[in-house]
Amino acid sequence: MTLQTQTGKNSGKSVGADSKESPSNRFVRWLKSLRSLNLLLGVTSLGTILFVWEFASPLGIPGVKDVPPPSSVIVAAMDLLVSKQYWAGWGLSFQRIGIGFLIAQLIGIPLGLIMAINRFSFGTVFPIIELLRPIPPVAWIPISIVFWPTREQSVVFIVFLGAFWIVLLNTIGGASQIDRKFKLSALSLGSTPKDLFWKIIFPATIPSIVTGMAVGMGISWEMVVASEMIAGDTGLGYLLWQSFQIGAISHVIVCMFSIGMAGYFSSALIRALGGLATPWRRLH
């Protein structure tokens, strides 16, 4: 109610204030008022959820009554923020993501490009991919523990799998959908096969590779958490599981939000790198 009357007043003011204002200026102001409205809505809904959550457990609503309220989550966060194990968890999870994700790119991108331009390699490798790809990376965890000498390596391997398929398929898809006219005009301009690869096929595939990396990064985080829970003895996923085992549910919730933030930072990094690698697309 208050909200509505307030915005009503605002918009009335901005239209009536000065009729000589240029249309573009008025548009910008309208946009700004919309943004502050959205901010207000967002704060209100978040506040409502926190309020309900805080006071729901004493009411004994099933499902919610065992979840610690925000106040005790904040206390747990204070607790964790000064603990060494928590920050070591961040570092180790990021390290596993970094290594597994990087290896996935280093193998997936070249392999995808080769498969897209060479029919023989496509025919050889694609059936293997189609056989293995439908297996969810989590299902690989036991075999991975058996196969790799250390737990660390098996966790990195699962992270690798999470990112590998998606970047491989995106690279193949991107490189095989390049418009024929680009290759033809490059040939007319005197391109050698090497030029065709480095000046046409590779740059034309970068946007698909970046998309693959962004999706792959998300899956990598899912995988690092799952495999740390099952096979790890460090990392944010392990900390989450260990907190659960000792019944420290507030700590579990802090770990959940921490992993969410870690994933968000990683995606932001990929987006930034993707933007640097595709300057011609920044116009869109």
Place this chain on the structure above:
Amino acid sequence: MAEIGKLSIRHAGKIYDPEGIHVVALEDVSLEIKANEFCVVVGPSGCGKTTLLNTIAGFDQLTGGDISMDGNLLASPGKKLLPGPDRMVVFQHGALFPWKTVMWNITCGPLKQGHMNLAEATEKARELLAQVGLQGIEGQFPEALSGGQKRRVEIIRALMNDPKVLLLDEPFRALDALTKSVVQEHLLELFDFSPKTIFFITHDLEEAIFLADRVAVMTTRPGTIKKIVAVDIPRPRDYRVLTSDRFLELKAELGDAIYEEAQKAFEAGERELA
């Protein structure tokens, strides 16, 4: 000046999928294009105009007859396809490399072929860009340009290679009428400034007459040459030509031939759909 860029198309034929659905795209097409002649081919959609252009460019193989330029065989059945900078193509929907700047796009040909060094190529590119009213865009990516600007840049990219023949495949199709007339005049300016053999495809009759020395009308599938009309309107031409008596006479003469083919193409299309 030596005769450079004389094209001979003799009994050219092209059949797609001879063992399967057997589509005859070109049948006994013969056309002589003189050096530095602006030749425009008009015809209904799907008549094989683009196929003909692609075989000249070395993108597509002939299944009958042959094509040669200045006495050198370019295409005949079984001949290895060789596109090259002597026959530059400007594509229907444009083929500027989106991931490279305008300057890179324009200079890559002569740099690759070693005709110019970077300084020479850059200077030549600036000169040509200025000639078509496009100063100061060299650092941009193609996507930042308007449709008309892109077409001009692409024509310049082709001209930078000093091709013997310039092949244009409905280059102005996607432009609005006003932009189109401006870009057409720029093309004529470039042509008058340094004449070159031009093979230009369109289905816009007015565009054909406005630009051409000779207009060749193609029949609907199987494509063959139906009629060739010389456009005796003196150069340089500008938009006022479009309302001159001679222009209207030529338009009427060619219009009948094209309408007939368009009608046939339409009926054939109806049959295929039925």
